Amino acid sequence: MRFDTVIIGGGLAGLTAGISLQEAGQKVAIVSAGQNAMHFFSGNFEEIGTARERVSALFASAGVRTHSSDGWMLMPMGSMREVSLTLDDVAVFPDKHVAEKALIVNYTGFHDFYGTFLAEALEKNGTTCRIRFVRIPEMEHLRLSPSEMRSVNIARVMDEHWEKVVSDIRVLLKDEDLILLPQVFGLKDLSVLDKIRTAFPARVAFIGTMPPSVPGIRTQMLLKRRFEVLGGTFLMGDEVTSAAMHEGIVSSVTTRNLDTARLFADHFILATGGYFSKGLVSTPTLVNEPLFGLDIDYPEDRNAWYDPDFFADQPYLNFGVKTDESLRAVKDGVPLQNLYAIGSILGNTRKADYGSAAGLAIRTAFAVADTIKGGNV
Ligand SMILES: Cc1cc2nc3c(=O)[nH]c(=O)nc-3n(C[C@H](O)[C@H](O)[C@H](O)COP(=O)(O)OP(=O)(O)OC[C@H]3O[C@@H](n4cnc5c(N)ncnc54)[C@H](O)[C@@H]3O)c2cc1C
The missing domain is CATH 3.50.50.60 (FAD/NAD(P)-binding domain)
Structure with a gap:
């Protein structure tokens, strides 16, 4: 050849x-x-x-959406990193104080997203945090084995069931101006990210999980x-x-x-x-x-x-x-x-x-x- x-x-x-x-x-x-x-x-x-x-x-x-502006990105363990070009999944903040109040949402049984570390780090920068969990019936089979409850396996389910997550968060959301969610959306359908972002009066930021990386x-x-x-x-x-x-x-x-x-x-x-x-x-x-x-x-x-x-x-x-x-x-x-x-x-x-x-x-x-x-x- x-x-x-x-x-x-x-x-x-x-x-x-x-x-x-x-x-x-x-x-x-x-x-x-x-x-x-x-x-x-x-x-x-x-x-x-x-x-x-x-x-x-x-x-x-290629259909890869990027975000080209200088600012700060919130890393999975809560540290902030200076960025200039990111995937569109990443929320870029103008400074290290990301919000007054944040709601951190995780899935029951998902251990690769560190809400507690995030909350601890954000609170040092003046953001009050609440952590809450949602349970999605369609994900229950993943919970049977801890090795199945990984970001990419969740993402495969989430492109179809994100609306259930949105409706659960609507119930949980109080007066927070920021919602933090694990990066497990839009594996195949990128429009899901925009639909979630526009579903709430608060800003939504998708935060990295432990590998594998869904956006990557x-x-x-x-x-x-x-x-x-x-x-x-x-x-x-x-x-x-x-x-x-x-x-x-x-x-x-x-x-x-x-x-x-x-x-x-x-x-x-x-x-x-x-x-x-x-x-x-x-x-x-x-x-x-x-x-x-x-x-x-x-x-x-x-x-x-x-x-x-x-x-x-x-x-x-x-x-x-x-x-x-x-x-x-x-x-x-x-x-x-x-x-x-x-x-x-x-x-x-x-x-x-x-x-x-x-x-x-x-x-x-x-x-x-x-x-x-x-x-x-
Ligand atoms: C774990 C990790 C995370 C990183 N995260 C970031 C990040 O978030 N941001 C950032 O800016 N940089 C990051 N980096 C730096 C990273 O090196 C670059 O971002 C970049 O992706 C490297 O791309 P690459 O194509 O050079 O190599 P790789 O991505 O390593 O790709 C090399 C490929 O070659 C294949 N290969 C090897 N040998 C052969 C062979 N004989 N025949 C055929 N194929 C072969 C491998 O299987 C692999 O698929 C990270 C690096 C690592 C290791």
Whole structure:
């Protein structure tokens, strides 16, 4: 099978690059092994920098709604984080005092939403809180096993039964000016969020739960769908297992599911993530990139890998694949001609140019897509 570009990894970086290239008329395949960081996403795109408008437009074309304004976001444990681009699910507050009175609503038996922590933190900032629980008959089967009572399973039920939640909250609501609800709505039907927001005289804020992240999974699904609508090939649940390289040029890769068939392309993009997604692998003595054996920027002395102060910036988060100015991956000291590295596999090696976190994923994806589109290779 021949493509213009093959992308290895279907997280935020791989999908952003894939959509950009498909939009430009390229024939692209994404091979995606499995779960990615979006499944744990807070809803806040950190360090997005100058890519804010461009990525908002790309997301809008995929049906992903974003909220682009500076302010504060309330995190699942009650801390506040400064934000500039978030998913529309996230309520952005102008300052840390979010309301005079808040009603925090949870589901009976749902342990992944921490109302008590939220209340404690909000009260420190001058908000009086009440916590109440609602019970939805259609969710009772989930309560039989604690492992079933997870955010995504609740979300599957909630797109149909949100009206019952609204009517229960109407009974509970007194004079609160803010209602806090777990982020378990709009997994498939985004309009549910607006319907809930407009159902009350108080402001509604959806607050993150413990993973999996419903907004993150929805975003991943919408981006994947956009890529496929544009004609892209998404090999879900498959994994690139080896690559053929000759004189600094990658010619093809094999995958676990395609057996002996190979994916040929002019360009390859490595978007396999950091330690979390096994794009980088660490042993007691080595940090390595398992697919191509690329050069990694890290010190040999293991004691320099981490700071014993748990809360310090950890050095190992800076380690990543070495690249040249155009993000071409370096192997044995030489940049490969048609293999680019994007996203969290870079660690913080290119932080000065592209930031970190989601900002790094998106900005490096755009940079490499532009290089490939421009024929600047
Ligand atoms: C748990 C967690 C939560 C985060 N939350 C946030 C947040 O809220 N906000 C923020 O700004 N940043 C967050 N980040 C930072 C995050 O790294 C970026 O936001 C971004 O999503 C990373 O995207 P990525 O595409 O580079 O990597 P990933 O999302 O890790 O995706 C890499 C993908 O490549 C696949 N893969 C790996 N090897 C292969 C192979 N051989 N073949 C095929 N596929 C392969 C993996 O299965 C995975 O699906 C978080 C990071 C983590 C680890």
